[in-house]
Amino acid sequence: MKWLLGLLGLGVGFVFSVLQMGYTPQDSLRIPKKLPSMVVSSPAFGNNEAIPDRFTCMEKNVSPPMVISWVPKEAKSLVFIIDDPDAPFGVFTHWLLWNIPPETKYIEEGKMPEGAVSGYNGFGRSGYSGPCPVSGLHRYFFTVTALDSIVGLNGQAKRSELEDAMRGHTISEAHFYGRYNAKLIE
DSSP: HHHHHHHHHHHHHHHHHHHTTTTTTGGGGOOOOOOOOOOOOOOOOOTEEOOOGGGGGGTTTOOEEEEEEEOOTTTTEEEEEEETTTTTTTOEEEEEEEEOOOHHHOOOOOOOOOOOOOOOOTTSSSOOOOOOOOSSSSEEEEEEEEESSSOOOOTTTHHHHHHHHHOOOEEEEEEEEEEEEHHHHO
């Protein structure tokens, strides 16, 4: 029985010392909770895995399906960029897509989300153009950026113009990448 009174005394002492430090139960409401970061992935291939031929110049050359999750609530639009940093003359852009509605969770294979705008890629045309390396193994980065604004560009814009329009408006960013090895075209 004495040990129980001793334990109760320790508990009461602890509560008083915490209250003397100025802590109140409302303080727990002020502690920021870390939310999950935005995520982008594809059900067609995993991160750092080989990109299937159907998404390349070797076959259908259609855009892969993409899944986007944990978009920040304050996002007004999303930007999606696919590029190849291993191209011989610097980063090569395969797809520029902006003004994607922030509630978009899934981009279907070979489709563009409704309301989105597609700009000029490295091939000089609007829309998706898949991996088509001349030689060697290349990495392809799929980047989704959440913005606090709508991008005021038409479909004739190039990457540099899109990046200028995005500057100062980024809320969050997610990356995913696939690999593709050059194949001989017969």
